[in-house]
Amino acid sequence: MAKVLMKGNEAMALAAIKGGCDAFFGYPITPQNEIPEYLSYHMQEHGRVFVQAESEVAAINMVYGAAGAGARVLTSSSSPGIALKQEGISYIVGSELPAVIINVMRGGPGLGGIQPSQGDYNQVTRGGGNGDYHLLAFAPETLQETVDIVKQSFDLADYYRNPVMIAVDGLIGQMMEPVDIDKEVEQKTLEEKTWASDGTSGKRGRVNKIVSLHLDPYDLEKHNLKLKAKYDEMVEKEQRYEMIDTDDAEIVIVAYGSMARIARSAVKELRNEGVKVGIIRPITIWPFPEKAFDELPESVHTLLTVEMSLGQMLQDVKIVNQGRYQLEFYGRAGGVVPEASEIMDQVRKHLKGAK
């Protein structure tokens, strides 16, 4: 199908319907409101479920129930709302249920602001809930990439029986861009959900239990190791990233989401000036794309991490870097979006021989 012009939030909502989302449970919060608004109108047309819950806490627990009953379920929120959902997310992980969570990030901490931010990097990649767990976490850059990932995420969540989070900053939620909503995406071969607790024990011949409680510590350790094996598989198979102009680069910017868009503009202009600069753009932020760093050419001497937060992804870059390159950082916070010129100035500052 041809391209249409869509707003980010609206495109994610439509992509969820296309991805086979059976049910949505959510609660209003800026800047993601177009997602529930769109779904409140369109889910019904497809005979699917939309419920506006009494709180984010209730919404994520509705997700837990519906996912446990075998449905493909979505919730969406923004940073402080995601913080409220953390308990439920931990239960969903502990019970090995699939779910898709969209986080349209805004500035924090606390009530913060409503302007775009990447300040949830730690909340998304480290998790705010209790226990040893991870979410498969994407941070797309364009609406087309966002739409494709939302569609795929339902398969990925089902495959791993683990929640997938799509973390976009508010700009991507609010911006307009042409998208091909029906673009083919890779699909997983999925097994039937014979584990679902959906009130069909009669047909199945046995009862199913959805629980995250394991009172015996050895039993709980075994359960944790089972989860760990899934995360190891994700680290192996799911790292996604894009290398941009890195072939002869001396400085490489590490940036994701809207920051990568701005970095692209900076790189384009710097390249015109003859500056050898490129970008590593993480598409998954968990697992962090460490493989990308092994692909860098010998010409690289410095990695410049840029974020709309104050050094959260930098921690992952440090872990991966292992002392290989000089590390520099530039970040803006609180909803301030840096201009391309600010990034250009940073790159120039760190060129070899620059004073």
Next chain:
Amino acid sequence: MKTQTVYKPTGGLTDRPLSYCPGCTHGIIHKLVGEVLEEKGLLDETVAIASVGCSVMSYEFFNCDTQQAAHGRAPAVATGIKRVRPDATVFTYQGDGDLASIGMAEIVHAAHRGENITVVFVNNAIYGMTGGQMAPTTLIGQKTTTSPRGRDQGNTGLPLRMSELLATVPGSTYLERVSVHDPKHIRKAKKALEKAFDVQEKKQGFSMIEFISTCPVNWGMTPNDSLNWAVDNLIPYYPLGVYKDATKGDDNA
């Protein structure tokens, strides 16, 4: 010699020994729920939601599909299940700390939306699982580990009456408070449960049966004394009866 079956355990419960103290009425209530589901032929199509509290392990006891919910969130979990599987029978099993304290928003809003689910609410006026702390339902003057001088109205307010409260929520359909302190009341309680699951089968909306229960260990009483204490103290403050019946044209009402 001819043998005759005079009593058979309900198929509504598994063979797992219950993890409840002697004299606690959870066992009776479990059995009633199991019997009603079995007799109505609903076991095969039911999802039970266990909550947090002494009944946290109830997912091991009910012989049907189960989900274990976070503290207080059982009505939200039930909503999620019922909305995607409207043909399943869905019930939550919650205590008074879970339902009336941490889960107040979830229970009120599930009733408010008129979710077609059944809530089995067990009120023993104390937090049992965590060791006998004050609950929102603890009576004035009742001593607990967090109201050592007895519950004091000035500091902690008055005990919450949940059936009365939910009766004021426009979306609720059937609310009844029962007790299981003697066989007569146990029979009445079973009837109430049958009615609640009827309401759900007929897609008439939200139903809740509140059971006045006991906690001999944390109340510091013998099983018999605790039953008497419930009759003498809890029932006067929490009167038994139907608090709401919004079913229409139903001859069983």
Next chain:
Amino acid sequence: MKRITILTGHYGSGKSEIAINLAIQDELNALIDLDIINPYFRSRSARKLLEANGIELIESTIENSAGSDLPFISAKGSRPFVNSDLRAVYDLGGTKHGAKVMMQFRDFIKNRDEIDFLVVVNIYRPETDQAKKIIQMVEELEATSQIRVTGFINNSNLMEYTDESMIEEGERILKEAAGTLNLPIVYTFIEEHVKTTKRYAGDNRVLIRYLAKQWL
């Protein structure tokens, strides 16, 4: 051009960019940003540009608190209805939810002949890709704003992918809706990069994107 132009339509149809373009191109006195729907990409972001062009910007930014606002409506928004010397453009938030704010000013509107209430349509927005959807939207907008729609603006585009054929397809679908409702197409806006010599319905204007940054 009438003294007052009120722009409405689906969100993302291009109302804010068009409001800024009209205000600058027609040297209007004021732009009133009544968008309570969007948190970003609103015409108020072009404050400096508008002020440099002598255009007063009326919106809901909290005084002495740079760039922060809540979705409320400034009482100053009634001024152009009261002061007949002012030529102004109103930029409403998207959909009927954005249009309902006009009810706020109903009692100030004395002379409806001075007002153009124009619906901005981009047929590459899925919610307005057919004549019947456009007609339904017009009915909803009129019902919630209590103002009669007086015409359309064809802003059919796919941003940088826009070409002449897309403007023409937009005009074809919009004419179908306009014909049914007996309304004119008052403007066609054409992306800056589309160098066309063709004439389209209504007043033809070049659309300069002031709000979308280069990296968007």
